[in-house]
Amino acid sequence: MAAIASGGDPLIDAFIDELWLQDGLSRNTLEAYRRDLLLFTRWLAAHTGTQNPALASVDETQLAAYFASIARHAKPATQKRALSTLRRFFRFLLQNRHIAHDPSSGIGTPASVERFPRTLSESQVEALLAAPDVNSPFGLRDRAMFETLYACGLRVSELVNLRLTEIDLNQGLVRITGKGAKERLVPLGEWALDWVRRYLAEARPQLLRAPCEYLFLTRFGEPMTRQMFWLGIKTHAVTAGIAPAQISPHTLRHAFATHLLNHGADLRVVQLLLGHADISTTQIYTHVARERLRQLHAHHHPRA
Numbered sequence: 001m002a003a004i005a006s007g008g009d010p011l012i013d014a015f016i017d018e019l020w021l022q023d024g025l026s027r028n029t030l031e032a033y034r035r036d037l038l039l040f041t042r043w044l045a046a047h048t049g050t051q052n053p054a055l056a057s058v059d060e061t062q063l064a065a066y067f068a069s070i071a072r073h074a075k076p077a078t079q080k081r082a083l084s085t086l087r088r089f090f091r092f093l094l095q096n097r098h099i100a101h102d103p104s105s106g107i108g109t110p111a112s113v114e115r116f117p118r119t120l121s122e123s124q125v126e127a128l129l130a131a132p133d134v135n136s137p138f139g140l141r142d143r144a145m146f147e148t149l150y151a152c153g154l155r156v157s158e159l160v161n162l163r164l165t166e167i168d169l170n171q172g173l174v175r176i177t178g179k180g181a182k183e184r185l186v187p188l189g190e191w192a193l194d195w196v197r198r199y200l201a202e203a204r205p206q207l208l209r210a211p212c213e214y215l216f217l218t219r220f221g222e223p224m225t226r227q228m229f230w231l232g233i234k235t236h237a238v239t240a241g242i243a244p245a246q247i248s249p250h251t252l253r254h255a256f257a258t259h260l261l262n263h264g265a266d267l268r269v270v271q272l273l274l275g276h277a278d279i280s281t282t283q284i285y286t287h288v289a290r291e292r293l294r295q296l297h298a299h300h301h302p303r304a
Helices: 010-023 027-048 060-070 076-095 122-130 137-152 156-160 190-207 226-239 251-262 267-274 284-300
Strands: 173-177 183-187
Touching: 010 027, 010 076, 027 060, 027 076, 060 076, 122 137, 122 226, 122 251, 137 156, 137 173, 137 183, 137 190, 137 226, 137 251, 156 226, 183 267, 251 267, 251 284
Parallel strands: none
Antiparallel strands: 173 183
């Protein structure tokens, strides 16, 4: 059974199935791979005049023309992701003897640009955490979710997929299943632990409609979705006086990492807590942390 719905091209379907079976990638990641391949297929169809272009017949000249085309409007990070997708796809075709030569092997990597994640100051995080009305079951749920997200540095998908069996209230630990089905244990911290306990005692019973294994529920007693959480965090951000441009689905995850580094945490420890496979991914936060330290120095030092 395919991991996600078929896109119509059997080679793309087979590639997506292999990613799912071998790497255990999430549905969102698999859809991103498929989306990149379908964008290339549409471009190829338009430029060859063929309704169903054969991906196994693509040559290096066509690939180079494609990347020259998207370079005019796509950011370097988008180009880099598209190239990564196509390289992996053609490597899959080569390994399965659908092609005799990898046409992506000679395509150079787009110039990288430094990307700094959006984050919040500690005072802004405090304002956001305090924004929900904890006298209502929905506000208490949102407060518990925000506290958990900030305390553990979770991805939003990891947060909404948390099950009751994955949180240990006695030891204050959360077992997270992250990208590639990799598990990690993350401390919850006393503040978040207290709010989760209160949510379980006071709010969740009011939201529950039928037995459900998920920790955080909607008003209909169903598992929280990424979209509903995103809508909630934007609403509470307005209450907290935070501009919409400063908020993203990963805002509290970014704040978690940046604030840990600002307070002297080791980069390797932050990498483990975030569940990054490569420390180079974690290193983007050191730039944010250094910038924050420069701002503090400029503000407080008498000779700054």
